[in-house]
Amino acid sequence: MEKLRIGIFFGGQSREREVSFAGGRTVYDNLNKDIFEAVPVFVDSLGNFILLNWEYIYKGTIRDFYPPLEAARQLGFAKSPFQIYIESLGQLTEAQLDALISEVGKRIYPQDFQQYFDFAFLALHGSYGEDGNIQGLMEWYNIPYSGSGILPSAIGVNKIIQSDLLKKAGFQRPKQYVLTKKRWLQERGTQAENTLFSEILHEVGLPVVVKSPNQGSSIGVSILKSSEGLAEAIDKSFFMQRISVDSWRNKSPEEKQKFITQFTDIREGLGFPVLVESGFSDNSDLEILKEEREEIHSGFSVKKVIDHPEEFLDFLEYSIHKFEVLLDEIVLKKKDLERIAPQFFLTAQNSEEFVLFESFIGGKEFSCIVIQEEDGTPLALPPTEIRKVQDVFDYRSKYLPGTSRKITPIEVDEQMIEEIRKRCCALFESIHAHVYARIDGFITEAGDIFLNDPNTTSGMLPSSFFFHQAAEIGLNASHFLTYIIRTSLAERIQSGKRNQEFAEMMHFIDRKIQDLKESPQEKIRVAVIMGGYSTERHISMESGRNIYEKLASSSKYAPFPVFLTGSDEAYNLYVLPIHYMLKDNADDIRDKILLDAQNIQLKGAAMLNKIKEEASPITQKYAGTPLMKPQKIGFEELAEQADVVFIALHGRPGEDGSLQRELEKYGLPYNGSGVESSQITINKYETNEILQKHGIQVAKHTLVHKKDWLENPDKVIAYIEKEFPYPLIAKPADDGCSSAVKKIKNRESLVAFTKMMFREQPPFLAQESEVLQLKANEEFPQKGYFLVEELISRQDAKYFMEITGGLLTHADGTQSLDYEVFEPSETLALGDVLSLEEKFLAGEGQNITPAVYAPEATENTQISVRVREALKKVAQILQIEGYARIDAFVRVSADLKVEVIIIEVNSLPGMTPATCIFHQSAINGYKPYHFIDAILNFALRKLKN
Numbered sequence: 001m002e003k004l005r006i007g008i009f010f011g012g013q014s015r016e017r018e019v020s021f022a023g024g025r026t027v028y029d030n031l032n033k034d035i036f037e038a039v040p041v042f043v044d045s046l047g048n049f050i051l052l053n054w055e056y057i058y059k060g061t062i063r064d065f066y067p068p069l070e071a072a073r074q075l076g077f078a079k080s081p082f083q084i085y086i087e088s089l090g091q092l093t094e095a096q097l098d099a100l101i102s103e104v105g106k107r108i109y110p111q112d113f114q115q116y117f118d119f120a121f122l123a124l125h126g127s128y129g130e131d132g133n134i135q136g137l138m139e140w141y142n143i144p145y146s147g148s149g150i151l152p153s154a155i156g157v158n159k160i161i162q163s164d165l166l167k168k169a170g171f172q173r174p175k176q177y178v179l180t181k182k183r184w185l186q187e188r189g190t191q192a193e194n195t196l197f198s199e200i201l202h203e204v205g206l207p208v209v210v211k212s213p214n215q216g217s218s219i220g221v222s223i224l225k226s227s228e229g230l231a232e233a234i235d236k237s238f239f240m241q242r243i244s245v246d247s248w249r250n251k252s253p254e255e256k257q258k259f260i261t262q263f264t265d266i267r268e269g270l271g272f273p274v275l276v277e278s279g280f281s282d283n284s285d286l287e288i289l290k291e292e293r294e295e296i297h298s299g300f301s302v303k304k305v306i307d308h309p310e311e312f313l314d315f316l317e318y319s320i321h322k323f324e325v326l327l328d329e330i331v332l333k334k335k336d337l338e339r340i341a342p343q344f345f346l347t348a349q350n351s352e353e354f355v356l357f358e359s360f361i362g363g364k365e366f367s368c369i370v371i372q373e374e375d376g377t378p379l380a381l382p383p384t385e386i387r388k389v390q391d392v393f394d395y396r397s398k399y400l401p402g403t404s405r406k407i408t409p410i411e412v413d414e415q416m417i418e419e420i421r422k423r424c425c426a427l428f429e430s431i432h433a434h435v436y437a438r439i440d441g442f443i444t445e446a447g448d449i450f451l452n453d454p455n456t457t458s459g460m461l462p463s464s465f466f467f468h469q470a471a472e473i474g475l476n477a478s479h480f481l482t483y484i485i486r487t488s489l490a491e492r493i494q495s496g497k498r499n500q501e502f503a504e505m506m507h508f509i510d511r512k513i514q515d516l517k518e519s520p521q522e523k524i525r526v527a528v529i530m531g532g533y534s535t536e537r538h539i540s541m542e543s544g545r546n547i548y549e550k551l552a553s554s555s556k557y558a559p560f561p562v563f564l565t566g567s568d569e570a571y572n573l574y575v576l577p578i579h580y581m582l583k584d585n586a587d588d589i590r591d592k593i594l595l596d597a598q599n600i601q602l603k604g605a606a607m608l609n610k611i612k613e614e615a616s617p618i619t620q621k622y623a624g625t626p627l628m629k630p631q632k633i634g635f636e637e638l639a640e641q642a643d644v645v646f647i648a649l650h651g652r653p654g655e656d657g658s659l660q661r662e663l664e665k666y667g668l669p670y671n672g673s674g675v676e677s678s679q680i681t682i683n684k685y686e687t688n689e690i691l692q693k694h695g696i697q698v699a700k701h702t703l704v705h706k707k708d709w710l711e712n713p714d715k716v717i718a719y720i721e722k723e724f725p726y727p728l729i730a731k732p733a734d735d736g737c738s739s740a741v742k743k744i745k746n747r748e749s750l751v752a753f754t755k756m757m758f759r760e761q762p763p764f765l766a767q768e769s770e771v772l773q774l775k776a777n778e779e780f781p782q783k784g785y786f787l788v789e790e791l792i793s794r795q796d797a798k799y800f801m802e803i804t805g806g807l808l809t810h811a812d813g814t815q816s817l818d819y820e821v822f823e824p825s826e827t828l829a830l831g832d833v834l835s836l837e838e839k840f841l842a843g844e845g846q847n848i849t850p851a852v853y854a855p856e857a858t859e860n861t862q863i864s865v866r867v868r869e870a871l872k873k874v875a876q877i878l879q880i881e882g883y884a885r886i887d888a889f890v891r892v893s894a895d896l897k898v899e900v901i902i903i904e905v906n907s908l909p910g911m912t913p914a915t916c917i918f919h920q921s922a923i924n925g926y927k928p929y930h931f932i933d934a935i936l937n938f939a940l941r942k943l944k945n
Helices: 017-030 054-058 069-074 094-102 110-116 133-140 150-157 159-168 181-187 191-204 230-238 245-249 253-264 290-300 309-329 334-340 395-399 414-430 465-472 477-493 499-518 537-552 586-597 605-614 616-623 635-641 658-665 675-681 684-693 706-711 713-723 747-757 766-772 836-840 857-877 916-923 928-944
Strands: 004-011 036-043 049-052 105-108 119-122 176-180 208-211 222-224 240-244 274-280 303-306 342-348 354-359 364-372 378-380 384-387 405-407 436-443 449-455 524-531 557-566 571-575 631-633 644-647 701-705 728-732 742-744 785-790 799-811 817-821 825-828 846-848 883-892 898-906
Touching (some): 017 054, 094 105, 159 449, 176 191, 191 354, 245 342, 364 414, 378 414, 436 465, 477 499, 571 635, 684 898, 728 747, 742 747, 799 928, 817 857, 857 898
Parallel strands (some): 004 119, 524 644
Antiparallel strands (some): 036 049, 176 354, 274 342, 799 825, 825 846
16 A cells, blocks of 8 residues: 545535535645545535546535536536526436536445545535434445544534533533424414514523524524514524515516525525425405405415526516416505515425524633544643624634634633633543544633534634644644544544454554654745735735645645735744644734734743643654744745745735845745736736737726825816716725725715725724725725726627636746646626635635636637637736736627727736636646646746746
8 A cells, every 4th residue: 555545525415515615625635645645525415426526626616617517508408697506407317417427527336435545534514424424324334434423423413412412411501492493384473473482582581592403604593682583583594585576576687686696505595496485474464355365375376396596586587477467467456565465485405493592602702623642532722712703603704814813722811721621522522522523612701611513523624723723733734634534543443343454554654654754855945925914915824825735745845834024114024833824814923923022922822832732742743843933034044944935925015026026136936927027917007008008908997096186086086987987996006806896886985985095094984884885804905096997898799708817837948938828717706896705715706617708619719719819918918927817808799709808917816725726727737736836846947047
């Protein structure tokens, strides 16, 4: 056995499938390549096991590749503006299903698992993933697997069972109440509803937490401070919804489209298939009809399962039209529609049978990973405090950098930290968990500790608690995954099933770890510079972490993270320990470094040292002696410690040439474009001007200066309105790609944007923030000028779309460069413009790669060639080197004339795990590691030349 084959199970049938998909990718990338061979096993939402072709692992969402667009079209399914899962295609024959699966991989069956892998790493979440189902399947087919066994998994997924067991085991619990669906359906909207609400609030009190018992990632959770909205919260947790005919009729086409899009999102909406039933509100006044009541009931009666969002939209439109015709036939006035209150009652196919109500626990919220030592003893890692910007720690808060804060360890006295750890270990043992678990909880101001939601499969995104807390004891992602696999094998041996075979696998890992320590390989040292002080500093951390992790598990490179902070006048560089790099966002890292510099010890510092000491046998075995304190260095020292630099900064100072100039002073090769090209591309106005002079189409544009605004605001507004009709685009002219980019629809929004951009102090202006609908923790810079552009529209084009195209440069042996322009992605924005989430967060947005310009294959190819030629010309004009991302709109006329209107050029594009440049490079055969390797090879070769 040269390597242990690890089957990574990800995706799945639950509402957390996107989190699982992104987590599985993290595992795939970070497995130690000297010990393991990663085998991706995608589980689709119908429960099929697919040996996935590697290029699809790097899609942003499951919906971006499955069901595969072209294969679905060949089976008669048209391209849809909505993102769907495979179940929206309805009942497929086995032949049809096999045809779809064969486009993305190979269908495999449990009885054949041992042909493909030796060990199953389970990165599935929720139903079928951490409820004992998949664990039982592995037991049946004698496949060793990661994490806990069947019993603790079944306990860990059900919040009602958990609560009962924890209470019986002596753990402090909030007050609770369980409501059945049967009772809710009987009493919803009747007089008994008020009695039910009184009963719930009497038992639980206010505020109240309303939960779906079998969901994770805060799906189906609401927190209410009054009884107002309780019925809607209960519906949400049961995955039920009501749409009134009146409200639907009053929606605009855009609002209807947006509603269906949100409804399709299984984290927030009900998703498909959905059961649709028609009826009337319980307080409707059917007495006004009397004789016609039966006619209305029979004419409006429907009960139907709908699979596809477009079918749903058509159904609503048709049904409401049919109802209005019915009203006309019985001569009922439209004004009486509200009194009749016709509605559609919607229920998700996978809905809950119970809803759990718990009293709200105020205080500090925390999460703690518990792992096992080699003798089976549980060891609690340092608990992390969660500081939210809103009541519910939802998907966005959990996974988008900068939207919440994770403080490790929790800021309480050390005795309390130890008590939390002790109780988490006790809970771990109470539910008979093995290997690892994540335990969430609260500590009140009175010092009471409430534990809840033990998760036997933690989320495994790079920023998750799973890796965050492991880093505190010195383990990077690759080390920790090796530890999990080895410990899981030790646990499976205890079952007495094939224990000799599993023991040999475990000993193989031990030998490999020892061999790597005794015979270390000489590797290329890569300083990965991340952080910065731009509005995209948090995304920069995600990019930097991703680059570091892709290189850390390789046999060629030895990366080390370098954090940049300071200002344009003075850069400060720090070599980071892993646990600093994995802090939640750039500001937390900066603040911690500043405290270290002043020798200020935060609460819990001594406890951290104690936990590190307790975990030292694990750390020593898997990581040796890691760096545990940041080290400030200058560029001269950086040149001594690194062979090459990977700049993972976005905006200034990474993309503007200034950092590049410093690195060149010390002979350090770096990724991306040189000084002059970077200085141009950071400035969107200058980029537009240069491209326009060379005959490249760009949006009509102008700069708005603070000086002019302060002198005469009315004149500035009048000029903009004269030159640019609403809606228009306003954005920073010299910052990153998404921050503060707004679609301005009227004068009020334009004035608000201008005041925000030219404000004197960093805090947001309250009224202007409300007008612009800024999100909590959204970045909005202060600038001396900003860019106004016309909104690019379809006009009379036959085909029209927004794209983003990536490219890679190669040296051709002469002074010129060879440009490899990838097939661009079509990018679809949920809102007015593409958000940070849609660009960089796994599970968000929709990127169709490659872009489908036209339905006919020959036309599509012709258009693609012309688009890529245009992008190549842009790169040549701007002297792009290394790699880049170019955003543009494409208009195609009826005679196939192609217009490519350039929006912006990013010389250091985002390199987060979900960014679409990885999807594009995969089409050309590059895994993300190989793409990064090509970028670094070009940098090293450029220095030699």
